Amino acid sequence: MSANTTLKQVATRAGVAWSTASYAINGGPKPVSDETRERVLQAARELGYSSNLLARGLVTGRGTMIGVLVPEMHSHLTSYQLSGVEEAAQQLGYIIMLSVYRSEIDSALLAQRNMAARRMEGIVCLFDTAGSLNGRLDGILTGLAEMDLPFVSTCHDPIAGVETDCFLVDHEQGGYLATCHLLEMGRRAIAFAGPPHLNAGRDRLAGYHRAHDEFGLRPHEELIMAPSACIAHLGEEVGEELFSRSLRPDAVFAASDNLAAGMLRSLRRRGMSVPDDVALVGFDDNPPLCDALDPPLTSVHCPLEEIGRASVHRLIERLNDPQNWCPQIRTLPCTLTGRQSA
Amino acid sequence: MSANTTLKQVATRAGVAWSTASYAINGGPKPVSDETRERVLQAARELGYSSNLLARGLVTGRGTMIGVLVPEMHSHLTSYQLSGVEEAAQQLGYIIMLSVYRSEIDSALLAQRNMAARRMEGIVCLFDTAGSLNGRLDGILTGLAEMDLPFVSTCHDPIAGVETDCFLVDHEQGGYLATCHLLEMGRRAIAFAGPPHLNAGRDRLAGYHRAHDEFGLRPHEELIMAPSACIAHLGEEVGEELFSRSLRPDAVFAASDNLAAGMLRSLRRRGMSVPDDVALVGFDDNPPLCDALDPPLTSVHCPLEEIGRASVHRLIERLNDPQNWCPQIRTLPCTLTGRQSA
DNA sequence: CTGAAAGCGCTTACAG
DNA sequence: CTGAAAGCGCTTACAG
Numbered sequence A, B: 001m002s003a004n005t006t007l008k009q010v011a012t013r014a015g016v017a018w019s020t021a022s023y024a025i026n027g028g029p030k031p032v033s034d035e036t037r038e039r040v041l042q043a044a045r046e047l048g049y050s051s052n053l054l055a056r057g058l059v060t061g062r063g064t065m066i067g068v069l070v071p072e073m074h075s076h077l078t079s080y081q082l083s084g085v086e087e088a089a090q091q092l093g094y095i096i097m098l099s100v101y102r103s104e105i106d107s108a109l110l111a112q113r114n115m116a117a118r119r120m121e122g123i124v125c126l127f128d129t130a131g132s133l134n135g136r137l138d139g140i141l142t143g144l145a146e147m148d149l150p151f152v153s154t155c156h157d158p159i160a161g162v163e164t165d166c167f168l169v170d171h172e173q174g175g176y177l178a179t180c181h182l183l184e185m186g187r188r189a190i191a192f193a194g195p196p197h198l199n200a201g202r203d204r205l206a207g208y209h210r211a212h213d214e215f216g217l218r219p220h221e222e223l224i225m226a227p228s229a230c231i232a233h234l235g236e237e238v239g240e241e242l243f244s245r246s247l248r249p250d251a252v253f254a255a256s257d258n259l260a261a262g263m264l265r266s267l268r269r270r271g272m273s274v275p276d277d278v279a280l281v282g283f284d285d286n287p288p289l290c291d292a293l294d295p296p297l298t299s300v301h302c303p304l305e306e307i308g309r310a311s312v313h314r315l316i317e318r319l320n321d322p323q324n325w326c327p328q329i330r331t332l333p334c335t336l337t338g339r340q341s342a
Numbered sequence C, D: 001c002t003g004a005a006a007g008c009g010c011t012t013a014c015a016g
Helices: A007-014 A018-026 A034-047 A053-060 A076-091 A105-117 A138-146 A171-184 A199-214 A232-242 A257-269 A287-292 A304-320 B007-014 B018-026 B034-047 B053-060 B076-091 B105-117 B138-146 B171-184 B199-214 B232-242 B257-269 B287-292 B304-320
Strands: A065-070 A095-100 A122-126 A151-154 A165-169 A190-193 A251-254 A279-284 A298-301 A329-332 A335-337 B065-070 B095-100 B122-126 B151-154 B165-169 B190-193 B251-254 B279-284 B298-301 B329-332 B335-337
Touching (some): A007 A018, A007 A034, A018 A034, A065 A105, A065 A304, A076 A304, A076 B076, A095 A105, A095 B076, A105 A138, A171 A190, A232 A257, A232 B287, A257 A287, A304 A329, B065 B076, B065 B304, B076 B304, B105 B122, B138 B151, B151 B304, B171 B199, B171 B279, B171 B298, B232 B257, B257 B287
Parallel strands (some): A190 A251, A251 A279, B065 B095, B165 B329
C-alpha cells in the first residue's frame, strides 16, 4: 500500500474525472452510478489509495485530530485517563496527539501552540487527579482559553473567567464510601491519613466526616493524620505515630494506596494483623500495587477512564454543534474495589 | 491568539506580497530586508498568526508528526517507553500521534491506516517488554513493512523479511546482573522464578545461568521455578512450593516485581526475614510497587525511556537521510536499582 | 530585494 | 450522472 497515491491517479486509472473519483470514494453530496463507483473503488484498491485526510481538512476546514495534554507519563492516573481518551477518540473517528507538559506551565503553553499549528480540532487537558496542581497551573487554562480552540479539562477546579467543560473525580463521595464501608464492618475508631493541602485530601476527609455524621458518630481528632505527601515512607511514619498512642484505631482510611502500603509496614512491625486488628482501605486502586500488598488492599476506585471518555465525547459534541454549547462541570462518582484488607 | 489567521492576511497588513511574508517568517531560501521582515513579523504578532503546518506539509511533502502504536495503556512498561518517545519527539520538533492497539493485530492494522491517512512521517511501534507478544503479532510488523512508511519497533524480536530498526531490552544481561548481585552477597542457593514460555523469561534465566557459570557454580535444578504468568498470586504459589521443600534457597531472583511481591507474602507466612534469611531481587523496577513492598524491593531496571528516545532518534535520522539508512538492531543494557530486599 | 504564478491533494458549488 | 474550475493555506522556482 502506498500512501502517496493521489486521487488524480485513481481517477486517471478509472477513466473518470478527478471530482467524480472524489464523489465515488466519499459518497459525497453527488450521486454516482454504481458502475462508475465500482470502477473507481477498484482502481483505488489496486493502487492502494489512501486519501490524504490532511488535504481534505484543509479544504473542508475540519480535521479529525484532537490534542491531549498530560502532566506526566509515570503515573497510573495519567495512563487510565489517557486510555479512556484514546478509546473514545478512536471510536469516534478521531486520532489523538499527545504532549507531556511535565507539570510546567511554559511547557504546556508551548504544546498548545504546537497543537494549534497542526490544527487540532480541540484539546483535552489532563491535570493531576489528586488536585496537587490545582491553582498552580491556572495559566494553562487561561492560555487555552485565549486560543480559539475548544477544550475540556479534567481534575482541575474550574477557574473564574474561563468557560470550559470540566470533569472531576468526586473525592468527597469516595471518602464517604470508604468510611461507610469501615463503619458498616463495625469499626468505630477509624483513623484518616491524607494530605490536607491537596484538594483531594480535603474532600476525602470531608467524606470521612459525612459518613461519621450519618452514623451519628464523631471521630476523635487525634485520629486525623496529615502526611505532607502520598508516599509509602510517609504512610509508615504516620502509622508509627498512630499506633504508638493510647487511643488505638481499629481501622484506617488512607487517602492513597501508597500511604496504605507504608501503613501496612508499620502495622506488621507491631504484629498487628490486617484486617482483624486493623482494617485498611486505600484510595486510587492502582491494581498491580493493591494486588501485590499483603494482604491485598481494598481501595477506592476513581473513574479515570470514564473521565477520559467523557471528556472526548463532550468535546466532540461541542465541535458538532458549537452553537448550542455551554460550559458544563461534571463530577463523577468513585466505587469501592474490595480486596482483603477491609 | 487566533489559529485561523492566514499568511495572506499577514501580508496584506504588512503591505507586502504573499510570498514575501512567507520568506520573512520562515527565513526561507530568499533574503528579505531587515525592515520588511520586521514589518511582517510585527503584523504576524498583532494578528496572532500561527502558520498552518499541515498546509506547509502538503506543499513541502514533509510533515512533523510521527505515529506511536502501543499495545496497552495500563502498564508502566508502556508509560515509560511512551515517555521517552514523547520527550525525544518534542525535542526534535515533532509531535506524536498515539494509538492503542490493545494487543490485537486488526486494531493495529487499522491504526496504521489511520496514521498513514494523516500522513505521519514514520511510526514507532511498541510491543510488550516481556516479549509475551513476540511471534503472536508478527502481522503488525509485516503490515507496517507493506506500507511505505518508515518505522521502528521495540521489544519484539525482528522477523525474517522485514527490514526495520529495532530496539530491545537485554534481558539476559539483566538476569546476569541480578544473579551476580546475589552471588556477590554470598548467597549460594539462589532460586529463579520466571515464565519459561516468554522470551524475556528465558533470557533472564540464561543470564542467571551465565552468572553461576562465571562463579564456577551450578544451580540445583529444583531451584528453577516456572510460573505461567507474572502476577503476585502465582509468585505466592511458587514461594509456597519453594520453601516447603528440604532444599532451602537463601535467595530468590524473581523475573518480575509482581512475582517477587507474591513471594514476599509466602516468606512472611513462614516467618522468614528478607533479606537476612532470603535475599530477593525483582525485575522491572516499577517504582511505586517496589517502594511499597516490605521491605522495599531491589529490582532490575529496564532501559525503557532510553528505548523510547532511541527509537525516535533513529527514526528521524532515517527520515533525514533515507539513502544511507540500513536496518539496525540494538540491545540496551539493564541496571540494578538497589533497595532493601537484597 | 520583491512579486506573480504554479502547484501540493483535496472538496464542492457550478454548469452541462 | 459527469466534468471543468475555483479555492483551502502554504512554498518555491521563475521573473523582474
